[in-house]
Amino acid sequence: MKANLHLTLAAGDYESIRALKEGTVKPEGIELTILTDMTAEVRHARMLRGRQFDVAELSMSNYMVAKDNELPFIAIPAFLHRRFRHGFAFVNTTKGIDKPTDLIGKKVGVGSYHATSNLWLRGTWSMSLTCRTTRFTGSTNSKKKSPGESLRASAFKKSPQAKTLSTCCSPANWTP
Numbered sequence: 001m002k003a004n005l006h007l008t009l010a011a012g013d014y015e016s017i018r019a020l021k022e023g024t025v026k027p028e029g030i031e032l033t034i035l036t037d038m039t040a041e042v043r044h045a046r047m048l049r050g051r052q053f054d055v056a057e058l059s060m061s062n063y064m065v066a067k068d069n070e071l072p073f074i075a076i077p078a079f080l081h082r083r084f085r086h087g088f089a090f091v092n093t094t095k096g097i098d099k100p101t102d103l104i105g106k107k108v109g110v111g112s113y114h115a116t117s118n119l120w121l122r123g124t125w126s127m128s129l130t131c132r133t134t135r136f137t138g139s140t141n142s143k144k145k146s147p148g149e150s151l152r153a154s155a156f157k158k159s160p161q162a163k164t165l166s167t168c169c170s171p172a173n174w175t176p
Contacts, residue, residue, distance in 0.1 A: 004031040010043045011036060011057040014080050057081070059116040085120040100125045 011017055013036035019025035021034045038046070040059070047056035048066055057080055058066075058073075066073050091097045097106070103125070 002029070004029055006031045006033070007054040008033045008035060009055045009057075010034075010038070010047065010053040011080055012040060012043075013037075016080050059119075061116050061119045064119075083117070085117045085124070089121055 007030055009020075009032060011034065013021075017034065017036075020027070020032060021036065026032070035053070040057075043053075043056055044058055044062050046052040047058060048062060048071065055076070063073060063075055095106070097103065
């Protein structure tokens with residue numbers, strides 16, 4: 001009899017994987033250990049930097065950066081966590097922004113460039129709404145190296161003085 005393949009999967013604690021986690025559904029030929037006790041940021045760092053799991057849920061942005069840096073990862077088309085991303089963009093109503101093209105020449109703040117919601121919104125604005133992200137500037141309070149530096153496609157820059165997203169786009173904290 002052939003021995004089972006032992007795999008460790010790191011993912012978010014989602015309802016979609018609950019049966020696997022609880023063992024009520026078992027993949028044939030696989031002894032699966034599921035780890036859900038860490039934040040997405042920790043999980044992504046442990047996988048990308050340390051290859052600490054056999055399989056891990058990654059954000060699309062992190063995967064694209066990994067591929068751009070020629071890291072040996074292969075995407076599996078399984079989506080454990082889906083959301084409709086239109087609700088992830090918030091607008092300062094005092095700035096005269098009524099449509100995405102009103103962002104041209106404005107500053108856009110993101111907590112982390114790596115977040116897939118930000119990637120999705122940039123893609124939507126660029127393709128569907130003809131508002132290329134290179135036509136406005138972005139700011140992030142992330143302490144990590146911007147993947148835009150490696151992808152060479154971003155107008156987003158770090159704002160090292162900023163400690164929160166609300167101060168990130170403050171003119172006093174913006175570094176062009």
